[in-house]
Amino acid sequence: MTQTSPLPTVTDDMVIRVTGGRPLSGRITVQGSKNIALHLYAATILTDAPVTLLGAPAILDTDVCAQILTHTGAQVTVVGDQFTVTAVSQVRPEIHPQLGRRVRTTCVLAATVLARCGQVSFPLPGGDAFCPRLIDRHVAAMEAAGATVSSDSTGMFAQCGPGGVRPFTVDVGTPYGPSLGATVTALLLAARAPGTSLITSPSVEPEVTETARFLAERGVGVHWDKAGLHVTGAEHIAGGTFAVAGDRIEAATMIMAAAVTGGSIRLGNITTTGLPTGLTAPLADAGVHLVDAPGGEVHMAPTGPLRAVATATGPHPGLPTDTAPQLAAMLTQAHGTSQIAERIYPQRDTHLQGLTAFGAAVSSRGPEVLVHGASRLRAAQVEAADIRAVTSLLMAGLVAEGTSTIRGMYHLRRGYGHLLSNLAVLGADITTIPEARPCP
Numbered sequence: 001m002t003q004t005s006p007l008p009t010v011t012d013d014m015v016i017r018v019t020g021g022r023p024l025s026g027r028i029t030v031q032g033s034k035n036i037a038l039h040l041y042a043a044t045i046l047t048d049a050p051v052t053l054l055g056a057p058a059i060l061d062t063d064v065c066a067q068i069l070t071h072t073g074a075q076v077t078v079v080g081d082q083f084t085v086t087a088v089s090q091v092r093p094e095i096h097p098q099l100g101r102r103v104r105t106t107c108v109l110a111a112t113v114l115a116r117c118g119q120v121s122f123p124l125p126g127g128d129a130f131c132p133r134l135i136d137r138h139v140a141a142m143e144a145a146g147a148t149v150s151s152d153s154t155g156m157f158a159q160c161g162p163g164g165v166r167p168f169t170v171d172v173g174t175p176y177g178p179s180l181g182a183t184v185t186a187l188l189l190a191a192r193a194p195g196t197s198l199i200t201s202p203s204v205e206p207e208v209t210e211t212a213r214f215l216a217e218r219g220v221g222v223h224w225d226k227a228g229l230h231v232t233g234a235e236h237i238a239g240g241t242f243a244v245a246g247d248r249i250e251a252a253t254m255i256m257a258a259a260v261t262g263g264s265i266r267l268g269n270i271t272t273t274g275l276p277t278g279l280t281a282p283l284a285d286a287g288v289h290l291v292d293a294p295g296g297e298v299h300m301a302p303t304g305p306l307r308a309v310a311t312a313t314g315p316h317p318g319l320p321t322d323t324a325p326q327l328a329a330m331l332t333q334a335h336g337t338s339q340i341a342e343r344i345y346p347q348r349d350t351h352l353q354g355l356t357a358f359g360a361a362v363s364s365r366g367p368e369v370l371v372h373g374a375s376r377l378r379a380a381q382v383e384a385a386d387i388r389a390v391t392s393l394l395m396a397g398l399v400a401e402g403t404s405t406i407r408g409m410y411h412l413r414r415g416y417g418h419l420l421s422n423l424a425v426l427g428a429d430i431t432t433i434p435e436a437r438p439c440p
Contacts (some may be wrong), residue, residue: 008190009124012410014432016399016420020377020404024263024426027297030251031057031417032081032244035322038105039184039211040244041065044085045074045112046191047218049239055269056083058417060126060410064102064107071096072113087116095122097155104181107138110158111185114147115192118164123155137172139183144168145189165193167233173201176344177315180205183229187211190218190231200228204318206245214242245326246270250281250416251325253391255300256330259288260399264301265426267379270297278318284313284326287332297422308336308373314343324369325392331371333399342367347389351389354382358396358404376401383407394419398428407435 005292032055041062044051056062062083066076067169071094075086100106106125106322113120125135139149139156146166147158158223159216160166168190172182183203190197202208202224212229216222218240221232246269258265271292272280287303308331311323321344328351331338339431342348356362357380379402384390390408397404408431424430 011402012413013435014409015024015435016070016394016397016404016406016409017431017433018394018404019402019429020379020398020400022398022427022429023261024258024265024423024428026397026426027266027268027421028254028418028425029268030246030254031055031059033057033206033247033249034059034061035247035249036207036210037062037083037244038065038103039108039207041069041083041085042105042108042184043114043188043211043214045069045072045087045091045109045116046188046215047085047237047239048095050084050086051239052241053083054081054241054243055246056081057247060414061103061340064099064148066271068096068103068109069097071099090118093117093119093121095120095363099120100155101125107135108181108184108188109404110156111138111142112187112419114142114158114160115165115189118161119157119159120412121157123154134174137174137179141168141170141172141182141189143184144170144186145193165189167193167195167197169198169200171200172203176346178203180207180271183208184211187215187229187231191215191233191237193231193233194235196221196230196232198230202229203315206248210245214325216244246274248274248276249320249322250419251275251298252320253326253395253416253419254422255288255290256323257288257297257327257395257398258300258426259283259302259306260330260333260395262302263426264299265415266293267298267300269296270298272298276317276320278311278314278316279320279323282309282319285309286331306334306374308334308338308371310339312341312343313348317341321345321348321389324348325388326395327360328352328369328371329355329392329395332358332362332373332375332377332396334349334371334373336373337373340369340371342369349393350384350386354380354384354389354393355396358393358400360396378402379404381405385411388431391416391419398423
């Protein structure tokens with residue numbers, strides 16, 4: 001059961017106040033994975049019977065996806081952490097033009113509608129704004145499946161011939177490695193195609209493998225080999241229940257938040273096997289010790305002062321790009337010069353301006369972020385416009401001298417259901433207050 005704290009219910013117009021200097025200690029439960037859940041929400045449109053996802057995270061993106069699915073005609077019920085969808089045979093061929101701009105999985109959602117009814121209109125994806133969101137591999141998958149794809153000032157439109165989607169072969173590789181999102185787009189299209197499709201250079205991120213497992217358990221043929229991902233479509237895709245895996249990004253965030261404060265914590269709903277080696281290895285090098293404990297928990301404790309590391313983000317099982325900003329915040333307290341190279345996106349450094357305001361010695365050189373430590377951080381008033389950047393600044397506030405004010409609650413709530421209350425449970429001096437408005 002998720003623990004709670006005295007924090008009031010938070011809203012988007014609130015700001016975070018955090019007073020640093022308290023080591024985190026105790027136990028919390030990790031939420032269901034945000035990124036995995038978003039792809040599973042899309043996959044539910046393909047089913048021919050009700051499906052319930054267990055462990056759905058209590059985040060804004062869950063609410064947005066529920067509204068998007070409802071707009072397509074599906075019946076959606078969210079009760080606690082159970083996300084239940086009953087798809088309909090006559091799907092509305094549209095991803096809501098405004099809601100679709102609020103999540104990053106817009107093209108994935110569009111693929112499921114295209115697979116169900118042979119056409120779909122959809123806006124360009126939204127989500128975090130740390131770099132442009134390229135959709136060329138998504139479009140390539142739709143075109144390979146037999147769709148004609150066009151665009152205008154309102155968004156995108158894809159339409160297949162009378163037979164709907166067809167079996168296909170598509171390459172989802174990019175200059176930065178396999179495209180996670182495009183792999184899922186192709187997987188969902190292939191799940192309804194009458195025959196076997198081949199996805200070459202597929203991503204093997206948990207978002208992909210869990211979506212593939214979801215489909216395989218419901219009658220879709222899924223086979224991996226050296227050639228790629230083979231998918232044999234099913235005429236009927238069953239319903240049932242499916243558990244969302246624990247959120248490895250939230251787990252990493254909590255581990256690094258404890259480490260930067262000199263604390264020691266326990267995490268439920270995750271084990272070390274759920275954490276990629278690209279994350280656990282640099283954490284170990286930095287002096288953060290992780291061990292599995294009975295009951296499916298991870299125990300974290302420092303082994304001494306934090307040490308500088310050199311690492312790079314990369315495809316699974318590499319360092320997840322969504323942990324790089326938090327890692328930079330942790331490494332501000334490590335002795336020496338650390339280097340974090342971004343290998344998934346062209347650049348990811350929107351957290352650096354805020355960290356600098358705290359007094360951190362950080363800089364970027366193209367895709368590389370340099371962190372010189374250990375820095376004495378002091379309270380600051382900061383803001384960020386993407387989920388992980390806000391989290392990075394919150395971590396800096398946990399160790400800074402004095403009381404900091406952090407803006408970006410909307411973005412934080414998109415990715416974390418209970419982050420602030422969990423931090424409070426672990427001992428952080430953290431509150432939320434309404435945003436001050438100038439008098440008219």
